[in-house]
Amino acid sequence: MVPPRTKRECEAGSTQNPAVPIDWNGLAYARAQMGISLAFHIVFAAAGVALPALMVLADVQHRRTRDPEYLQLSKQLAKGTSILFAVGAVSGTVLSFELGLLWPRFMGRFGESIGLPFALEGFAFFTEAIFLGIYLYGRGKVSPNLHLASGVAVAVSGAASALFVTLVSAFMNGPGGTDPIAAMASPSWPYQVVHVLLSCYQATAWAMVAISAFILLRDPKRTLHRKALALALPMACLTALVQPLSGDRSAKHLAVAQPLKLAAAEAHLHTAPRAPLHVGGVPDLDTGEFHGAIPIPGGLSFLAFGDFDAPVTGLDAFPRADWPPVLRVRTAFQVMVGAGSAMALAALAVIVVAARRAARRRPRLPDGRRWLLAFVALGPLGFVSLEAGWLVTEWGRQPWIVRGLMRTAEAVTDFPYKAAPFWLFTTVYVFLGVAVVYLLARQIARADRPHGPTGSAHAD
Amino acid sequence: MPTDLWLAGAIGVALCLYFLFGGADFGGGVWDLLARGPRAEAQRRAIAAAIGPVWEANHVWLILVIVMLFAGFPPAFAAISVALHVPLTLFIVGVVLRGSAFAFRSLDDQTRDPQRVPSPPREGRAGEAVPSPRDLGDPGQRRFGRVFSMASTIAPVLLGAVVGALVSGDIRVQGGVVTSGFFAAWLAPFPLAVGLFALALCALLAATYLTVETSDPTLREDFRRRALAAAVAVGVIALVAFVLAGSGAPRVRAALAARRWSWPFHGLTGAAAVTAIAALATRRFRLARVAVAAQTVLILVGWALAQYPYLVVPDVTLHAAAASARAQRLLLIALAAGLPVLLPSLWLLFRVFKRAKNSARASTAP
Numbered sequence: 001m002v003p004p005r006t007k008r009e010c011e012a013g014s015t016q017n018p019a020v021p022i023d024w025n026g027l028a029y030a031r032a033q034m035g036i037s038l039a040f041h042i043v044f045a046a047a048g049v050a051l052p053a054l055m056v057l058a059d060v061q062h063r064r065t066r067d068p069e070y071l072q073l074s075k076q077l078a079k080g081t082s083i084l085f086a087v088g089a090v091s092g093t094v095l096s097f098e099l100g101l102l103w104p105r106f107m108g109r110f111g112e113s114i115g116l117p118f119a120l121e122g123f124a125f126f127t128e129a130i131f132l133g134i135y136l137y138g139r140g141k142v143s144p145n146l147h148l149a150s151g152v153a154v155a156v157s158g159a160a161s162a163l164f165v166t167l168v169s170a171f172m173n174g175p176g177g178t179d180p181i182a183a184m185a186s187p188s189w190p191y192q193v194v195h196v197l198l199s200c201y202q203a204t205a206w207a208m209v210a211i212s213a214f215i216l217l218r219d220p221k222r223t224l225h226r227k228a229l230a231l232a233l234p235m236a237c238l239t240a241l242v243q244p245l246s247g248d249r250s251a252k253h254l255a256v257a258q259p260l261k262l263a264a265a266e267a268h269l270h271t272a273p274r275a276p277l278h279v280g281g282v283p284d285l286d287t288g289e290f291h292g293a294i295p296i297p298g299g300l301s302f303l304a305f306g307d308f309d310a311p312v313t314g315l316d317a318f319p320r321a322d323w324p325p326v327l328r329v330r331t332a333f334q335v336m337v338g339a340g341s342a343m344a345l346a347a348l349a350v351i352v353v354a355a356r357r358a359a360r361r362r363p364r365l366p367d368g369r370r371w372l373l374a375f376v377a378l379g380p381l382g383f384v385s386l387e388a389g390w391l392v393t394e395w396g397r398q399p400w401i402v403r404g405l406m407r408t409a410e411a412v413t414d415f416p417y418k419a420a421p422f423w424l425f426t427t428v429y430v431f432l433g434v435a436v437v438y439l440l441a442r443q444i445a446r447a448d449r450p451h452g453p454t455g456s457a458h459a460d
Numbered sequence: 461m462p463t464d465l466w467l468a469g470a471i472g473v474a475l476c477l478y479f480l481f482g483g484a485d486f487g488g489g490v491w492d493l494l495a496r497g498p499r500a501e502a503q504r505r506a507i508a509a510a511i512g513p514v515w516e517a518n519h520v521w522l523i524l525v526i527v528m529l530f531a532g533f534p535p536a537f538a539a540i541s542v543a544l545h546v547p548l549t550l551f552i553v554g555v556v557l558r559g560s561a562f563a564f565r566s567l568d569d570q571t572r573d574p575q576r577v578p579s580p581p582r583e584g585r586a587g588e589a590v591p592s593p594r595d596l597g598d599p600g601q602r603r604f605g606r607v608f609s610m611a612s613t614i615a616p617v618l619l620g621a622v623v624g625a626l627v628s629g630d631i632r633v634q635g636g637v638v639t640s641g642f643f644a645a646w647l648a649p650f651p652l653a654v655g656l657f658a659l660a661l662c663a664l665l666a667a668t669y670l671t672v673e674t675s676d677p678t679l680r681e682d683f684r685r686r687a688l689a690a691a692v693a694v695g696v697i698a699l700v701a702f703v704l705a706g707s708g709a710p711r712v713r714a715a716l717a718a719r720r721w722s723w724p725f726h727g728l729t730g731a732a733a734v735t736a737i738a739a740l741a742t743r744r745f746r747l748a749r750v751a752v753a754a755q756t757v758l759i760l761v762g763w764a765l766a767q768y769p770y771l772v773v774p775d776v777t778l779h780a781a782a783a784s785a786r787a788q789r790l791l792l793i794a795l796a797a798g799l800p801v802l803l804p805s806l807w808l809l810f811r812v813f814k815r816a817k818n819s820a821r822a823s824t825a826p
């Protein structure tokens with residue numbers, strides 16, 4: 001583990017004041033535009049990583065069982081993938097331009113540092129797009145083995161894309177150096193990459209679990225969706241159980257490498273041993289007190305260092321000008337941890353029940369009405385915690401764009417009319433969001449209607 | 461050769477490929493917008509079938525260009541992003557709307573496989589006839605189709621205007637700060653003429669490719685006529701842009717007119733253009749495809765040579781904007797490492813989907 005940057009190094013970056021006074025309003029618009037673009041893109045990117053894996057799993061099941069419903073399911077997932085991938089691809093393009101359009105000074109100075117992972121991501125993206133084309137349009141045109149291999153290539157290159165992009169985020173959060181190689185291997189990269197990749201599979205699998213459960217609640221005879229549930233639930237449960245472990249490793253890393261971010265996430269004001277963990281409630285940042293929170297004595301010390309008496313660095317160790325927006329960071333963190341814990345508990349319950357059923361030689365899938373209701377309620381939590389976790393890392397990095405080296409306010413563009421592109425992109429994304437939800441809902445509703453105006457299980 | 465030249469060359473190659481493939485996809489949208497007559501739906505279907513499997517892969521060339529630009533020449537990327545904020549923003553909005561609307565339209569086709577043959581109208585829920593999935597004709601699909609085609613038409617104009625502004629000499633950068641404002645450099649006759657030129661070129665590429673990729677002879681004739689019209693438009697707009705360059709981009713025009721390579725090069729480009737028109741006129745469609753692609757590459761190479769050594773005329777040169785030699789070298793290594801994965805994959809994609817469909821080409825035309 002690389003030691004944290006010294007304070008002097010941090011200050012060296014902050015002395016570069018921009019010549020012109022900062023346009024705070026414009027900065028807010030630029031940050032909001034970047035934030036909306038990323039928040040929007042992340043959903044599609046995550047689905048683009050995980051949905052191909054589920055689609056390949058369905059294909060494999062079809063090969064094993066020759067059950068035409070698995071083929072149908074795989075095709076539906078392929079269609080979902082193609083809509084989500086298309087929107088993810090174009091919204092990702094927007095981001096690559098926005099890096100320059102909104103943060104030209106950041107790109108002018110650090111473009112060469114972060115170019116390498118982005119270039120590799122470009123190739124991963126290329127592979128993903130090419131093999132998705134072959135998978136989507138090539139069924140029946142290419143051999144079944146090549147077809148399945150294309151699906152695998154999509155899934156693998158999707159994960160590779162996510163890995164490379166997360167390397168850039170790790171650099172911005174805690175640069176290991178500005179040399180391209182050092183920038184690619186910033187200290188936090190293994191923690192962040194594992195956490196991000198898991199979150200992609202987790203969010204997508206839970207969403208699919210919820211959608212299948214929702215349809216089964218309304219019409220239990222739609223067996224295709226029972227198979228979809230059975231396909232997604234293991235992935236959902238596995239990731240939900242592993243993710244807290246990965247989060248714990250990340251928190252322990254932050255405690256050493258980025259103590260300010262951890263202090264903000266916990267609204268931990270005073271550096272002290274035996275630091276308590278506060279669940280819920282509202283912190284008072286002047287006194288360090290919490291209102292309405294459940295305190296766990298020594299909890300934060302234990303989470304950060306595995307020792308109930310270890311001292312944990314608080315916000316007071318840092319100048320207030322360097323604090324991130326503590327309340328927002330903590331709220332996002334609580335949402336992420338809360339949603340993650342709910343999913344982990346549910347996963348545990350599912351596994352226990354499935355094991356007991358298996359012992360009694362009954363079908364293992366817990367798909368009673370109450371389970372389905374629970375799945376519908378839990379389903380959105382995957383994406384909720386994904387977005388919340390992303391907010392923790394982005395807000396938690398503020399006021400820096402590259403921690404210790406450049407402040408966000410220094411990086412922003414001189415373009416004076418920042419409100420205009422913000423509203424333009426917001427409008428575009430609202431339009432796209434509505435269209436995607438509408439299309440996917442229609443697609444899913446029609447997925448297995450035997451005699452409807454649309455596809456049927458006997459179509460092929 | 462120093463790393464900055466290698467990298468500039470790589471950007472040029474990627475830009476050429478983006479124009480040859482991604483540009484043709486934009487051109488497909490143009491012909492979707494201009495689809496007319498009794499075969500309008502058939503034309504749209506042919507365009508959608510040609511674009512569908514490949515447009516996303518073709519689009520990635522643009523990402524590669526952007527990444528190589530900001531990784532290899534960071535200050536130039538910063539200056540371009542500031543000076544051309546407006547057209548670049550509008551361009552990417554066009555890219556977003558084009559891509560998503562196309563995906564929405566093709567996937568909203570009643571849940572059928574993209575490759576399914578048209579089926580007769582079937583009974584809808586309330587008993588009304590539902591259009592068959594492949595005629596892109598239900599109201600929702602038509603709406604997405606309009607978004608797709610209009611965005612495809614606007615985006616290349618903006619990209620061309622960006623190129624026009626880069627060579628105009630009107631973007632001034634002093635000490636890394638853009639001093640020439642946000643509108644004047646691209647909102648002028650010359651850059652807009654370059655925008656229209658790019659649009660015509662995209663349309664020409666698309667129509668010519670479609671003559672090879674359509675199996676229906678009457679459709680092929682439709683696209684042949686469109687390709688010929690676009691070829692004429694390309695010629696006319698090129699002349700207009702060249703004239704406008706006299707005051708709109710004097711430095712680059714001087715380079716285009718007066719360097720040692722200038723006139724032989726124009727001769728070559730002209731020969732490719734004439735070959736393309738002749739091949740289209742005599743229905744040698746494969747030859748036309750090669751000639752049009754050659755013409756496009758020559759135009760882009762001519763632009764690059766005329767602009768050399770500037771990335772942004774007249775204040776940002778390749779050399780001055782270059783990242784550290786180490787960063788550029790690493791980037792080149794990454795590119796070299798990526799190509800062995802990329803090229804066979806691309807070859808496979810095009811082999812699966814782009815084998816010519818009109819094996820009996822000249823003889824079947826009316």
